[in-house]
Every structure is written in C-alpha cells, then in structure tokens.
Amino acid sequence: MVLDAKIPAGPLPQKWETHRKALRSLRPSEARSYRVLIVGTGLAGASAAATLGEQGFQVEVFCFQDSARRAHSIAAQGGINAAKNYPKDGDSVERLFADTMRGGDFRSREANVYRLAQISNAIIDQCVAQGVPFAREYDGYLANRSFGGVKVRRTFYARGQTGQQLLLGAYQAMLRQVKAGRMRVHPRAEMLDLVVADGAARGIVVRDLVSGAIEAHAGDAVVLATGGYSNIYFLSTNAKGCNVTAIYRAYRRGAWFANPCFTQIHPTCIPMASHYQSKLTLMSESLRNDGRIWVPARKGDARPPSEIPEAERDYYLERKYPSYGNLAPRDIACRAAKDVCDEGRGVGPGGQGVYLDFSDAIRRLGRQVIEERYGNLFAMYHEITNEDAYQVPMRIYPAPHYTMGGLWVDYNLMSNLPRLFVIGEANFSDHGANRLGASALMQGLADGYFILPSTLADYLAARPAPGGGARRPAQESPAHPAFGAARQGVQERTRRLLGRKGTRPVDEFHRELGKLMWDECGMSRSAQGLTRALAEIPRLREAFWKDVAVLGGGEELNQALEKAGRVADFLEFAELLCRDALHREESCGGHFRVEHQTPDGEAQRNDAQFCYVAAWQFQGDDQASVLHREPLTFEAVPLSERSYK
C-alpha cells in the first residue's frame, strides 16, 4: 500500500498558507464541547495544550512527571533555530529549509520541512512575547550563534538552558488555561494504552502513579506528545523516565510506526566512566563553535594532552571536512569519532573518547568570554569528571540522544488512525535520517503552537456532531466496550508484571538490552549484527518475563512496576527497530550500514530503492509487521550526495 501524506497541491512556498486558510475553525462556544486528550508536556505537548485551550477546547493533559514543567524538553541546552536573518549573513526560509533537508540526508518530506522553516520565525516572536529571556547583544537585540551542519548564525539561545526557558514559557501558558478553567492537568499519570473503536482513536488508559488506579479517559481527539525512545540503549542523554510505551502501545493498536531505525547519536557527550553509570550527559553542541576536536596522531599515545605537540595531533574533523570542520553535522562527527577510536587513537579510560580543546579559543578570546558563553557547561563537566576543562581538554564521546523515527503522520499531523494526532519527537518528524542541532525545539513548538491547533480544529469541525447537530456532550461516556477491554488489558498486564517472583532487578535486563542495541544497532550496523540482535532479543524478553523481580503492589506508588512496564515495551519494540534497520539496505544520516559506504567511509544512500518513509503496521505478537511505503519526491532541493568536505 502506498501511503497518502495529504500534502496540499500548489507551489512549495504557498502550500501551508493556502492550506491553513482553507482549514475550518470553531468558535470558542463551539470548541468547548470538544474534549482533547494530550499526553506529554514537553515543548510539543505543552504548547499544543496552551493553544488549544486558548481556542476554547476542553483540554485534559497527562504527564508521568510530578509536574508538567519537568518534561525532558527542559534539558535541551543549545538553542532553537529560526530564519530571522538578524545577523544579516544571508539566511532565509529557503536556506533553513535546504539545510534541514540536506542535514536529514533526503529522507524527509519537502512540504513539511518547508512549513517548519516558514513557521520558525513566529515561534521566536511568540516566545519573546511570553518573556523567554533569550540572550541579547549589547544593543538590546537578540543574539544568535552557529550550530553543526550550518554556515549561518540562526540559533537563538538562553545560556545553556534554552529548552528550560522555552518549556517554562509553554508550561506557564498552559497553566494560564488551567486558571481560565479550560484545562485540567494530570501529573504522575502514565498512559498505558490507546483505546481504538470502529477504526478510530477514542481515548486512553492511564495509571495514576500515586494511587495505582487504572482509569480510562475518552476524548474527541488524542494527541501523543510523548517524546523519543533513545532509552532503548539504557545509557543515553535522555531523562531516566523517557520511554516508548505510549507510541508503542498505539502501534500495537494499529498506528503505523515510521522509520524506527533513524536514531541520532550525539557527538559531544561525557564518556562513560563506570559500569554502574545510569545515564550519559550531553555537552551542548554549541561548544563546537569554539572547541577544536582532536586525538593523538599516533596509535596508543598515552602522553597527557599538554605534552603532545601540535604536529602530533590529528584535528580529524578539520582535516576530513575542511569546509565545516568542527561544525560538521552530528552523524558525521559521531562516525569520525568512532573511526579514530576504533583505530586505537581514542583517549581516556578504555580509549573511548576524543579531546574537545578550548585552549586556542581561550588564548584568542580570553577565559572570561569562554566562561560567559559556556560557564555552566564547564562547571557541569567538572562536577562529573573532576577535571577542569579550562586547564585540560574536555573528553567527549558520542551517545544516543534523539530519535527521528516515530509514529507516522500525514501533513496534518494525524496518524493513519483517525482522531489520533502525534507531535514533536514522538512522530516520525521532519528531520529525515539525521536532525540538525537546535531543530528539535523548533519542530516541537511549530507542531504545538502553530500546526496542530489549526489541523485538529479543522478535523473536529468537519465531523458531523452526533445527535443530529445537537451540542456534543462535554465528556463522551467511556461506555463503549473498547474502553472496558483496554482497561482490563492494562490491569491484566500489571498483574502479570507483579506476579513475576523472579530475582533479577528490571535494570539488569534494561542494561543488557541497551548493550545489545548499542553494539548491533547503534552508530554502525551490519546485516550480521542485526540478525544476531534479532535472535537475542526474544531470548532476553523470555528471560525478563521469567526472572524479573517486581516487588510491591499495584495499588500504590511503585517505581519498579513503572520501570518494568517500560522495559517490557522496549524489549518488544527493539525487534521492530532492528527489523527496520535490517530492511534498509543503505546508509543515510544516523543509519550507517557498514555494507553501504563510499571508498572513503562516508554513508552511501540508495535512492533508487529506499527513497521512502518506511511505515510498519503491527500484525500480532507472532507475526511480522507489514511494511507500507510513502515515496519521497524532491523538487526544490534535488537529491544529491551530501558533502561537508
């Protein structure tokens, strides 16, 4: 089956404007009879909730954290892109669009990416008006900096806490709607299933993480804004709670999962130091503006960095990619780091690290400027490693960070299941096979503030109101048997998890899965390794269900139970991820298949066979998923080899 993305006709620059004007809207008096359920309160979920509330909808918001303000968008450091062209360095909507297409290695939809670039400027306007304290120049105007894969300065930032400030802006806008009586927030509530009836999404099943109560909620539309699945690798830069459950459960209920194998490894993270480490910490990509990346030229050179003379250092990014140098895109910077470490030239414990050296920048600009720009990052680095990066170079290594894959959505951000919308990192998104830095915040807020509120309102306005046009009831009764069945399913699964009287903690299985996925489906992948992983995963899953220890009860706050449910889903989803990686016989962006590389080790795409979005449909536990293809066509930015040399 060929998928229809419902991309509007007409020339690329006019598509969104024309489409948007044709979308129906609802008067607030009409909107208030519709109930929208939003799961997740990161940038996408919070901004969508705020805007839908402003439009008059009744909004019910759910998040597993104890406060909506703690969703993982809060940890985004570097910045948010927009095509404002304030520095007058030749930026434009077209250029942001082209950079993003090329950065994504031609595996994203032109129409979506163009719309994203167009909306980028309105996001900055919105956030400034909310009081987001972006960095400013001495003249009082907004400051910009550069990010990887880009030659212009288009990134807006608030020190190293851009995500925090943008999220607090959206969270505050959301709470304004709570005060106005149009919204209820349910913190410490985790979505564990999607309710589907007559082929459409009708609601969700949620576990109250304090009381343990399992409840069904019905809505006229369900919006998933539940983020990505990098935690499948156990160690990642994601928060510990980030998980795949909401979108994976929706997939099991019939929503199609697109490009699961497109995962992003981030080049600048603090290397792993201990077996018991629980997460990896990102050092913002913005550091690559002033830091130079190098390793010793000679294999096994164990001298301290200060004793290695200039001539015996290999600034490999500057050498291999002279045009972009240290600002090469993430996927390329990661593979280059892996290559030099595989050659035995890595630094630090286990040889799994490269230097990010600020000594030139400190000499050129002075320590004070570097402190102003990156002080909090240097402090964080010091706290974790006990090393002073003003004196010795930082050590960095790639770590799982973001997932471009997610539930398939059309141009209106609706999944193949009617009434189910997916936004932010949770959808398969606009980043193709590799996301450029400072684009995740842009996409989350574009989806939430500007796109979804228009398309969702149009969708609801077009439905005939039940009861011959009478006003719809505020709350659809969850009387439909599908609600009871879904609720029962969740209760049953919870009982099953608690019934394991095994001996091994959940984390042990998660670590094992993470290592397997990192080894065979991480920075580089091969048919052989993926086949091994596909054989190993069911064994691990079986061991989990046989020997996992989940203590405590279901009707109380039980963190082990929460974790067990998430890891159980990762153990199933891992297979889908590996299958997708095995089927995609090409290298593109973050998906690097060793069988498909150019003679100098760069990713080699196969446009003849794989220029499509792969959307997988669940068929049952013992059946292979069915693949649906959405062909990608390129008009404005013709398919070309991606070169940063």
Added chain:
Amino acid sequence: MSGQRPVVSDERRVASDVMNLTLVVWRQKDAQDPGRFETYEARDVSPDLSFLEMLDLVNDQLIRQGIEPIAFDHDCREGICGSCAMMINGFAHGPEPAVAACQLYLRHFKDGETITIEPWRAKAFPVIKDLIVDRSAFDRIIQAGGYVSVTTGQAPEANSIPVPKPAAESAMDAAACIGCGACVAACPNASAMLFVAAKISHLATLPQGQVERKQRVVRMVKQMDHEGFGNCTNHYECMAACPKSIHVKFIARLNREYLRAARTHPSRPGEHSGSSH
C-alpha cells in the same frame, strides 16, 4: 565493527579507590504511615558514582534481598528538571554548593561515613512515599499568575522591543530556577519566597512582563500564603541550598514589587505578613 562500550568495572579499581558508606534512610509507605529510619550499607562503591547512582546500586541489592527499593523522584540526572529532592545529612541536595542531588558525586564523601537521607520536610510538601513529596503547590502558585498573557499568534516581531543586555541577564539569573523546592526544604520557616521571587523578578525585569506586573505579584503571593508556606525571616538558607544559586536579592525585589502593587492595585490583597528587607 560496532562501537565497544568502555567498561571500567569497579572490580578493576584498587582497594583504596572504593568506599563503604552507611545510609540512614527515611522509609514511609504512604501518606498515612508515620514513617521511620532504616539503615543500609553501600559497600565497595566507586567515588566516581553520582549520589543517585549509589542509591540505584543500593536499590539493586535491596531488590535481590526481596526488600522494596527506596522510592525517590529523579529524571534528567543533570540538574535541570528539578525532580530530585532529598535532604542529605541535613542539607537540601547535600552539602556541596550549587548542585542538585543528581549532580552530587561520592568523591565529596569520606570512606566509612554515615549519611542520613530524608525527604523535604514542609507542611506544603506532604510526603507521598519514602523520599517522594507532593510539590504541586508550586504549580498552583505559577497558575495563579506566573505568566505573560499572550495568545498564540498575536505576538509582535521579536526584535520590535529591544531589551538591555543587563536586564535580560538579570531576568535569566532569576528564570534559571528549576522548581525543585530546596529553598523551602532548607528554610526554617518552610518559606517559598525564593521560588516566588524568582518568577516575579524574571517577569518584572522584562518589558513583556509589565502589563500584568501588579496583579501577578498579588495573586502569586496570595496563593503562596494559601498553600501554607511560611514567611521569610532572612536566614538565607534558601540561597545556600539552591542548586542554581538563585540570589536572595530577588526576595527583596519580591517585597518591593508586592508593596508597590498592594498599595496601588485595585484588587487589594488580604493580609500578608511577608518579610521586609
């Protein structure tokens, strides 16, 4: 072919590189349970572990012994989400300055040390389980007025209002608050003044926050009192405990803002006995 994970197993460390700790941890099954301290041993742990990773390790061992793990809030583990919250040896987030508990490393403790771990203690933050407390009072304070009312799409061009760099920097100093509640936990009065002051100062410093400046401070302070937080009596413990080093000068700002609004704002608030500087 694929990337090998570096494994610096803790066994490979020499004996002097590991430490033993005794933990005295508050255990409380639920809000009704009176709660009690339990003692656990953390053996042969690396000083490079974070404090929360040490708790992970202890929980791992507890689970293997059939004992329910210690419940504690945590998420990003890089000091920005504000989830983690615990008193460590009587200090909110532990004795190190300017870090959240998740950024605290064992190298700051001594081998053989006994460490007491408790939840935040405040009337407005009731204990839910073990070290987990209910901080929803903070959400309700923000909800009372901690925002700029701008409907999506109606914002003017971002550069139409220049903001002096010092004002933007000062706003950011205040806006850096992560809402963890350490200020409340550290204060002998369980006052939330620093938390409220941070949001008030952030928005009052920027031109965008001017229109609602008075009603914002009146409403937020009213909600703060309603939630049962105490008042500021100038101990400065909040600033010492704050993982983001939010300055108490913002409390002085809050008092000024409140006084100004209370004298002139049409909806005069009820009685408030905030501190004065």
